[in-house]
Amino acid sequence: MAPSTKRVSSEEHVAALRTRIDDALPRVVDGRSPASLYDAVEHVLRAGGKRVRPILLLLVAEAYGVSVDRALPAALAVEVFHNFTLVHDDLMDEDDERRGGATVHVKWDPGTAVLAGDLMMGLSYDLLGQVDGADVEALHAVYHPMVERLCAGQALDASFETEEAVTVASYLDMIDQKTGALLSAAFELGSVLGGAPASERARLGTAGRLVGRAFQIQDDLLDLIADDEEWGRGVGGDLVQGKKTFLTLRALERAEGEEHAWFARLVTDGGLPRADVPEARDRMADLGIFEEARAAVRTYTEQAHDHLDPLPDTAATEALHWLLDRLQAREY
Structure with missing residues (x-):
């Protein structure tokens, strides 16, 4: 009698890919010099993270029958690129x-942060070209527009700091570029590696x-309600910096009279004092x-x-659906 095989759960499947x-990731720069540059890159790549983007790529590729070994260089490419954007x-x-x-510009200096980010962008392209038997032109046809859209989104986000009137619709458009471009x-x-037709690639x-959209709005929410230690950066930082987020923009749209004047300091004063963060949290809760935000995260998910729906019914597809639900429910 053949031995029974234990079915791997979606959680185990995703955990194995993350491992x-x-x-x-660290092997991407293993043994390279000068240390003054590559140590900073290794610091970033070893710092951990959810690895959402590469896992999504691997699961889509797996759903189409592509092995993890073959798709891994492309997955590493998107994660290295993502970390480049974080450094800058x-x-x-x-x-x-x-x-x-510590961030790179603090642990080293701003110049090293610029160079480390530039290097990681170049490394991501190199990794993308290492996929065995891949149509590199088709991969680049996805990658090049992504780079342009992401940089445009970053520029939009920066421009919001000096704009008094930013709408939620404008914010969502910025998210579609800054955050959505790389996830898309x-x-x-993953679908290109799987040989999917253009219509399926577009839908995915x-x-x-x-x-x-769901990920960024959840991020905005967690910046105010997450556990400070789990969050890994100061809770309420967006308010202190005066950043325009889904939450702050909706508060400004909903609030009236004195309430609106209280929140308007985010714009007029360039942020709130750290001591006012708890009150801001309470006021936002009262405004609903x-x-x-939670409803928006659910809807977009x-x-x-x-x-x-174009994906074949496989364990990888099941794990992909599981992961989307976990991202919606994350607490840090």
């Missing part, structure tokens, strides 16, 4: 901490954009902002699920 990625984002926002550790590309790259790309 593969965590193990492989931290520098632009003057953030001191990322994932519980992860879905599309839309799923990634919707995941981007947190409930609205449900829409993303609907756009996965």
Whole structure:
């Protein structure tokens, strides 16, 4: 009698992919010099993270029958690229901490942060070209527009700091670029590796954009309600910096009279004092902002699920649906 095989759960499936990625990332720069540059890159790649983008790519590719070994270089490419954006984002926002550790421009200096980010962008392209037997031109047809859209989104986000009137619709458009572009590309790259037709690739790309909206709004929410230690950076930081987020923009739209004047300091004063964060949290709760944000996260996640219908019914597809639900429910 053949031995029985235990079916791997979706949680175990995703955890195994995360381990593969965590193990492989530092090897991208293993043994390279000069240390003054590559140590900074290794610091970033070893800092951990949810690895959402590469896992999504691997699951889509797996759903189409592509092995993890073959798809792994493309998955590493999107994660290295994502970390490049974080290094430059931290520098632009003057953030001191990322994932519980010092940011590159703090641990080293701003110049090293610029160079480390530039290098990681180049490394991501190199990794994308290492996929065995892949149509590199088709991969680049997804990757190049993603880079442009993401940079445009970052520029929009920066421009919001000096604009007094930013609408929620404008904010969502910015998310679709800054956050959604790479997530959309992860879905599309996995489908390209799987040989999916253009119509399926486009539908899966839309799923990634919707995941981007859900992910960023959840991020905005957690910035105010997450456990400080788990969050890895100061809770309420967006309010202190005067950042325009889904929550702050909806508060400004909903609030009236004295309430509106209280929140308007986010714009007029460039942020709130740290001591006012608890009161801001209470005021937003009274306005129903947190409930609205949670509802938006649920809606965009449900829409993303609907756009996965081209995928074959496989364990990888099941794990992909599970992961989208876990992202919606995350607490840090």
